[in-house]
Amino acid sequence: MDATVDVGLQRLNFVRAPDTWVTKLFDYKPFLVFLCLLPSMGLLVVFLTYPLGLGLWLSMTDTTIGQPGHFVGLENFQELMDDPVFWMSVTNTIFYTVVATAGKFTLGLWLALLLNHHIPFKAFIRAIVLLPWIVPTVLSAIAWWWIYSPQFSIVSYVFVDLLHWSDTYFNFLGSPWPARWSLIVANIWRGIPFVAITLLAGLQTISPSLYEAALLDGASGWQKFYRITVPLLMPILAVALTLSVLFTFSDFQLVYAITRGGPFNTTHLMATLAFQRAIPGAQLGEGAAIAVSMIPFLIAATLLCFFGVGRRKWQQGEAND
Template identity: 50%
Template structure:
């Protein structure tokens, strides 16, 4: 009996049971249940009936949902571009040797480590229409003449949230790129220098191509979670003003939790999955390539 239990296949399956129970019961099953819910007219307190695709058809007609699709994509696109550019630049800076480079590398991760809701509260206070310290500073520098209405008007609110998302996510890109940069053999850059390549040329022809695989992983991963972001937007604007910063998740929350329309909420929450599958496919592919190279 003990021998049988000790054989790799039996023991392997036994050891996997806890993970299967947790992930099966609280992840895979809810995922399927979510698909089913989105095909019913379930509300809080009353079991629904199968209604086919009518939730999806209803949200497709809804201007608020269309607005949320627009802003989710706008938010994700510009936040990713910003995180990539600023994260890569930061990685290139801290990849050099200077006094205190270790401290700089440790400190730069703080926005990523700190709980998002709590730092978002600090941003909310920094965005105050009357008492904003950012406006105060810009006024003193003579750059602006009246205080900025950061989150009170649609476009400033949309842009402010993207800035905060970049703030939180750029350290993740910086650390990923730093690991990528350190994996590039020194000889390549030395050879380029001997051949008389300028710094920019060396970056464009050697560094950047070698960083492409890690870029795919970073951008795809980050896009999945930026597209379904909630905490930051909910804390700072709650989707406002007048639904200008509504995204998939905030709208699903309002429909399902505040409004009790579970079926429609589930449809809204599930609708970005098509895009996420595309990102996930990119992740899987690049991770596999990376493995086969090793």
């Protein structure tokens, strides 16, 4: 009872206990900032900096599974320079990224433009469009693997047994180029929802009155598209393009689940080859070197996307020039 009264009196008289060192520490702003940042910094260090650092370190050692390696400098990278399989994986990755991204953006933009109009069952169609994105990649990869199967392919069944357009079953994954194109188709299918939904969001921010103004200004449908829609969509297109290129370039699941890099290593991407060498092949150092080789490509692609179609002058603030 007395204690309560005391506290009340202290409050009334603004009496305050002298600061202890703990109070002083917590009143010190830099310390408080550091303390608040600590959890997120911890997460970044544990899940980003450490693995990246370890990968960089491994790429410069001759570590194999079960045997700690020694520092060998850039030897792993020198070996890769003379490795035709590595170079094929590089060209595969670039080809795969360029073609699949182009496909995803063409079809994704087309779908977004369709969905931006009033069409029947719009919500239903939008839900269907999202489906490939929701299904776990490995599951859809297995589905594609069945579609591409030499014996059980539904495509072969339709064309051979139902339509009789062909006598032999297709061998999608048996030779290099058909296998590469098959992977690209699967990747496009998987990537369209992201592009379509992102671009649809972008399209919906464009005021309909701009199109009405353009209509009165005498613009045709095509002129409205490339003089109004495309420039106004550029900012969001840049972000979607950057993310999509990064996802595609570092793709692993689809390829590994459908072809495992085969036939004869001809469909390996850099990511699958890195895994193949490091884990099943046990050459951790070499695998890490391949993975590290992706970094410059990724940085270059990001910069290209970002500066190529990034922020435009008209978006920026109040500057007067």
